[in-house]
Every structure is written in C-alpha cells, then in structure tokens.
Amino acid sequence: MHELAIAESLVDAVTEQLPGQRISEVRLEIGALSGVVADALLFCFDLATEGTALEGASLEITEPGIRCECRTCGQTFDPDGPILLCPCGSADVKVLSGQQLSITSVKVA
Amino acid sequence: MCATCGCTDLDEPGPLSHDHDHDHGRTVTLQQKILAKNDDLAQRNREWLRERGVLAINLMSSPGSGKTTLLERTGRDLAGKLALAVVEGDQETALDADRIRTAGCEVVQINTGAGCHLDAAMVAGALRTLAPAPGSVVVIENVGNLVCPALFDLGETARVVLASVTEGTDKPLKYPQMFRCADLVVITKTDLGAYVNFDVAQFGEYIGQVSPQATMTSLSAVSGAGLPSWYDWLTSLVPAAAR
Numbered sequence: 292m293h294e295l296a297i298a299e300s301l302v303d304a305v306t307e308q309l310p311g312q313r314i315s316e317v318r319l320e321i322g323a324l325s326g327v328v329a330d331a332l333l334f335c336f337d338l339a340t341e342g343t344a345l346e347g348a349s350l351e352i353t354e355p356g357i358r359c360e361c362r363t364c365g366q367t368f369d370p371d372g373p374i375l376l377c378p379c380g381s382a383d384v385k386v387l388s389g390q391q392l393s394i395t396s397v398k399v400a
Numbered sequence: 401m402c403a404t405c406g407c408t409d410l411d412e413p414g415p416l417s418h419d420h421d422h423d424h425g426r427t428v429t430l431q432q433k434i435l436a437k438n439d440d441l442a443q444r445n446r447e448w449l450r451e452r453g454v455l456a457i458n459l460m461s462s463p464g465s466g467k468t469t470l471l472e473r474t475g476r477d478l479a480g481k482l483a484l485a486v487v488e489g490d491q492e493t494a495l496d497a498d499r500i501r502t503a504g505c506e507v508v509q510i511n512t513g514a515g516c517h518l519d520a521a522m523v524a525g526a527l528r529t530l531a532p533a534p535g536s537v538v539v540i541e542n543v544g545n546l547v548c549p550a551l552f553d554l555g556e557t558a559r560v561v562l563a564s565v566t567e568g569t570d571k572p573l574k575y576p577q578m579f580r581c582a583d584l585v586v587i588t589k590t591d592l593g594a595y596v597n598f599d600v601a602q603f604g605e606y607i608g609q610v611s612p613q614a615t616m617t618s619l620s621a622v623s624g625a626g627l628p629s630w631y632d633w634l635t636s637l638v639p640a641a642a643r
Contacts, residue, residue: 292516292548293516293517293547293548293551293552296515296517296519296548296552297434297435297551300434300435300437300438301434303437304430304432304433304434304436304437305430307437308428308430308432309428315425316425316427319434324577325551326547326550326551326577327551373576373577374573374576374609374610375610376609382608382609382610382612383612392433392434392435392551393431393432393433393434394430394431394432394433394434395429395430395431396427396428396429396430397427397428397430398425398426398427398428399425399426399427399428400425
C-alpha cells in the first residue's frame with residue numbers, strides 16, 4: 292500500500308509548485324505499468340490532503356494503456372497485461388506508454 | 401460555485417448573465433512526475449555515492465527470502481577482501497541490524513513504522529550516519545515486500561531481487577513490476593530444492609519474459625553453493641562505482 296506515500300508526494304509536488312495557492316482540482320495520469328492503483332490512490336487522497344492547500348480538491352485520474360515498440364521486429368503493439376511480450380516472441384521491447392505517474396494539471400481556486 | 405451567476409466552472413457558465421467580473425479559477429499545466437522529489441533526492445544520493453567511490457545495491461525481495469542471511473554470509477566470506485556496510489530497512493526492530501553487526505559489518509537500521517518501503521530521503525540520512533569508506537559496498541536491504549519498493553529509486557548503482565525456491569516458480573509473473581526493475585535476480589535457498597517443487601528452467605524463462613536485461617544466478621547461503629558467482633558479480637561492480 293504505497294499509495295499513501297504517492298498521495299503525500301503529490302501534495303508536496305503541488306504545494307511546492309504553487310505555494311500558498313488553494314487547489315480545487317488535480318488531474319493525474321497513472322499508467323497501467325506505474326505500479327500505482329488508481330482506486331487506492333483515490334482512497335488515500337482525502338487523508339493526504341487534509342489540512343493542506345489541496346483539502347477538498349477533486350481528483351481526476353486518467354489511466355493510459357500500455358503501448359510498446361519491439362526492438363527486434365520494430366512493430367508497435369499493445370500488450371494485454373503487464374507481461375510485455377511482442378507477438379513475434381521477443382521480450383526486448385521499449386515502453387512507449389503505460390509508465391506515466393504524473394500530474395498533468397491543477398486548478399487554482 | 402459563484403454566488404452571483406451560479407456557474408461552477410469557466411467552461412460551464414451558470415444560468416445567469418456573465419458580464420460581472422470574478423475569478424473562476426485557472427488551470428495550471430504542471431506535467432510533473434509525482435515522485436519527482438524522491439527521484440531528485442535519489443539522484444543526489446547517487447552523486448554522493450559516486451563522489452566517494454561507493455557502490456550501492458538495493459536488495460529487494462518478499463519477507464523471508466533470505467536477504468539478511470545472504471548478507472551475513474557475504475560479510476563473513478568477504479571480510480578483508482571487500483568493505484561491506486549495510487542499511488537495514490524493516491518496519492520494526494533492530495534484529496536484522498544486530499545480525500549484520502555480529503557478522504562484522506557496519507550497519508544502520510531504518511525502521512519505517514507503518515511504511516512498506518524505503519525512500520530516498522530515509523537512505524540519505526542513513527548513508528550520512530554510515531559514512532561508508534571509499535571503495536566500499538553499501539547494501540541497502542529494503543523492507544521485505546515485492547510490490548512497493550520497486551517504485552522508489554534510492555540512488556542505488558544496481559538492483560538485486562531475491563526469490564527463494566520455497567516461494568514458487570511463478571513469482572516473476574505475479575510480481576512483474578519488481579522483477580522488471582532488477583539488474584540481478586538471485587534464486588536463494590537452493591539447498592531446499594529437493595523438498596519443494598521449484599523449476600529453475602521455467603523460472604528463468606519467466607525472467608526472460610519479464611526482465612530480459614537481468615542476469616540470473618542461484619545460491620544457498622547455508623551450503624555455500626553458488627556463492628562464488630554472487631561474489632564475482634558484486635566485486636565486478638566495485639571498480640565501476642569507484643571510478
């Protein structure tokens with residue numbers, strides 16, 4: 292359950308970027324390979340924001356899917372799950388999408 | 401919501417006219433990694449270690465895979481050949497630190513309390529307390545957990561993930577996030593291989609699927625089988641870090 296630590300990092304990141312500003316909405320991208328569970332983060336968000344400039348803010352999470360490029364055959368493919376095997380059989384792949392764990396924007400109240 | 405016009409958002413005007421002036425909030429694009437602060441601290445740890453020519457290993461596994469036993473044995477076997485210091489991460493107690501100290505190594509214990517992983521800030525403090533000698537190896541024994549520690553860069557030179565034969569062959573498929581980040585995967589407790597149904601070849605195949613860049617080795621810290629290749633791997637990295 293590292294989502295509480297993630298939520299606390301999120302509060303730190305926003306308050307450092309926008310000191311003293313009240314935040315009403317936070318938008319995140321959490322990829323399927325990020326290791327973070329969106330529901331668990333939503334659960335921790337209220338707890339982590341209590342008493343901060345983000346208290347009461349809404350949390351919008353988009354979850355980009357996994358997309359890879361095979362270094363062996365060159366094709367782009369979308370793996371069905373976290374095992375990143377190209378249809379050609381190669382595991383030597385570059386992850387193009389799915390590892391996102393970032394704040395895209397916030398709304399200042 | 402605006403008390404004058406009833407609007408809730410700039411994009412969704414309220415039912416009343418909107419020629420009055422007030423602030424409906426502005427959207428600020430950040431595009432920032434959530435773990436940017438940890439990553440930044442990890443990078444500082446990495447520089448701190450590099451300046452001192454110290455190799456740092458982030459040692460991870462589920463609880464009970466044999467991290468501490470391997471470090472005890474390593475400390476004893478390499479005494480006089482390699483300066484080994486350890487940062488011990490556990491939720492509670494200094495039991496592991498006591499074991500490592502008895503094995504002759506410098507050690508600092510971190511208790512994370514409710515925390516399920518070490519982060520770069522905790523390690524920064526521990527490294528300064530430990531003050532490792534130039535050319536030495538610091539092994540950071542993470543909290544036993546195959547999920548959370550994978551996300552947090554500590555500033556290590558390399559990541560080692562242990563899996564004991566008693567845990568089952570399918571571990572890499574069940575915890576791909578952890579195995580994907582490994583530089584070295586070590587199968588431990590091979591002396592128990594005769595009593596459990598662990599398929600080394602199949603495990604290797606799974607590692608190939610999840611973590612093709614990882615090197616794999618097997619050992620028993622009790623019988624000593626396979627330890628030389630672990631020691632070779634560890635010592636081969638020392639000059640690189642000390643450079």
